[in-house]
Amino acid sequence: MPPEQHTDALGRFLTVAETAEVLNVSLHQVYSLVRSGELPAIRVGAGNHWRVERVQLEAYIEAGYEESRRRAHWNQTEFAILPELRTDLL
Numbered sequence: 001m002p003p004e005q006h007t008d009a010l011g012r013f014l015t016v017a018e019t020a021e022v023l024n025v026s027l028h029q030v031y032s033l034v035r036s037g038e039l040p041a042i043r044v045g046a047g048n049h050w051r052v053e054r055v056q057l058e059a060y061i062e063a064g065y066e067e068s069r070r071r072a073h074w075n076q077t078e079f080a081i082l083p084e085l086r087t088d089l090l
Contacts, residue, residue, distance in 0.1 A: 013044070013051040022057060033060075 014022070019039075020030045031050070033039035040056045043049065 011054070013053055014057060016050050016052070019052045019057060023061075 016027055016030045016034070020027050023030065030039070030052075034041040034050055034052070039052060039060050041050045041052045044051050
């Protein structure tokens, strides 16, 4: 199934299980992302179940790619050797 059809089939809002499947992570990891606010979600329905809007999930994924790109770029710069500027060494 082409990616456009797959995402359209999922609808606007995804369950935690669907979100976990898209990210290829556990339900626990998705709940942690939601509770921390890193992945915006809302509670809906009588069961007060979490739902993640598809556009929010796509934005989360894009932000992850951007962070990876910036980190790779940073590691290639001449300043990457300065310990006081590297947060991963603190």
